Amino acid sequence: MKRRLFIKFTAVSGLLFSSNLSFARNIPSDTLKILDEVYIILFPKTSTMPSAKEFGAIEFLVKNINHKSFDDYDKNLVLNGAKDFYSSFPSFLEISKEEKSKIIHDIVNTNDYAQTWLSKLIYYGFEALLADPIYGGNKKQIGWSSVNHKIGYPRPKLTYGLKV
């Protein structure tokens, strides 16, 4: 895919990033902050579904993105997309929640690179929501219970099919 930078928007000052993500040593902190904020917009809390923060989208990504089975192209897209997004919207972390949401909604279906990147983030959001909690997401099975998913047994004792 030919890479294009995101469309620039005017920066507006706003909220400070407040999540505690000090556990994530394998992803640059600015990248992580961007991903965390974008995930909140992609998966907001609703009357029936948990938010990305509740089901652990970022925790899942941090725990799994460096595993040897994680697709290299996807890994680069997720991380470089966040970096490129930040360089296109350098004040993104300071603006209001509404303004952040507007930016994402404005670019998602008007910019190819943005759509590809966000689509990949949604995919890994689904993994975080619906994979076994052993992978770090789906906290307390909140993803499965929110969609009434019937769990398959036995559940994994170890990740990635390791021999018991």
Added chain:
Amino acid sequence: MIYDVCVVGSGAGAGPIIYELAKKGLKVCVLEKGEAYKRADFSKDEIANARRDIYTPKLEEQYHTIEEFVDNEWTKFPTYETGWNFWNGSFLGGSSNYMSGFFYRLKPDDFKLASKYKQSKESNVVDWPISYEDMEPFYDRTEKVVGVSGEVSDYKHAEPRSSKNFPYKALSEHPIVKLVDKSFSSLGFSIVKTPRAILSEDVEHRSACYYSNYCGSYACSSGAKGSSREALIIPVLKTNNVDIIANAFVIKLNTDKNKKIKSATYINKNGNKKQIEAKLFVVAAQAVETSRLLLNSKDENFPNGVANNSGNVGKNFLSSSGGIISGTFDESIMDLKELMTPGLFVNRAIKDFYFTKEFKGGMVELVFDHANPIRRANSLKWEGNDLLIGKALQDKLHQVFTKTKTLNMEVFADWTPNDNSFISVDEKYKDKFGVPVANIRIGTVKEDLEVSNFLAKKAKALFEKMGAKDINSNISALPSQNLQAGGCRFGDNPKTSVLNKYCQAHEVSNLFVTDGSFMPTGGSVPYTFTIYANSFRVAEYIKENFEKLI
């Protein structure tokens, strides 16, 4: 040590050979490319089983090339670029671990399509060198040894059986079958109930199906599914006649001055080359990899690959034409609680059009979408060309998961063998070990797609009668990567076939091939049952003639 028999692979084509020859007292060595997992190692983990390359090689390291006709030329696309994965379970038991287990026999006329039906001018269809009557005792044996549960259906194209019933009672059915059967009757379709290689009761070390809701694409955690590992390999381990070497990727068969196979060279887990010697070799690595191994086994006796002085190895590759029609059901059609019942089987098929007066038809199998929630969620993120995000995405997810269920109709039509459907190797494309990978050219004839579309119309009519919503049709001429056959077809003429009617190589007397490679035509059903049955047939021949063969 020189083994009596060395078997390359451990799936459906290998299992009956291992089972029968070890029981006879022959010393059998099994070279399995992947791990030797035990039942306790398996779980219903979607990430490990369906979202990552865990039970198959990583495509960047080991891949295939798929050759498609694009812009008026045949072009090879490496699967690490496209993600189209043609590996199907690289571990003990092979892809039989992953099957959904619907077990249909071929029918008598499937063995003589060339004589019975007008063929496309591009067709390479030939009659089989054996008849249904030759194969029937071994279908029967497979039903008993591997274990098939079901109820025999009486319909126009039903094939003759030597045993009146299946050995095990039918598995429990989902409540939707009431609606299915009513709609079948309205349309004048015969109600055909699906036999499955899944035990409905405990048998020796295997426990009955517990309806996990995660069957196809997952290895079984009760042993109910009739994988080669559970049904055939585990039972003969106690004979002490079987040595399984796991993580043994066979890269070459080596011949001696008598043009017989003397040894197999494999790469072990540490990347070191090793050799195994045996008196007789059986290759069952799944059709694509079997042709690859033979083509890569070049020496002074066989400069174009072992058993390939006739130039036939790799030719006439088969898959299944067809595709999937899906329909959505909700509480406006049937009680929601009943609809959402997990795990139970639909076990119905449309088989009235398996043959028509004018052409060879096919069948349609009814099966619920696999449970995999990540895959299902990912299919919901688009609305046309727009990506859904935020509340709209969350609402759709909740609505679809909690209020609807998707039923699929899988269309199976014959794949007509032709000059542009074959396996080859190309020195330009090598895996991480430096071994040329298999190239799969996937040319089809237009008549196959026409048959699929004909069957899809029947499926759509059934969905409409059932009141299904959002009926979507995805019919194509592309192959199903898990349905592979052909490439070493059997026949009486050594100039036009690789194997004789006992699946012994015409050119190499101590080499047999027992996966789906032998099939000149594949029928309009999954191949596993026929591969099992044929492997039992070949095992009997080897058992009775072993001393003469070596």
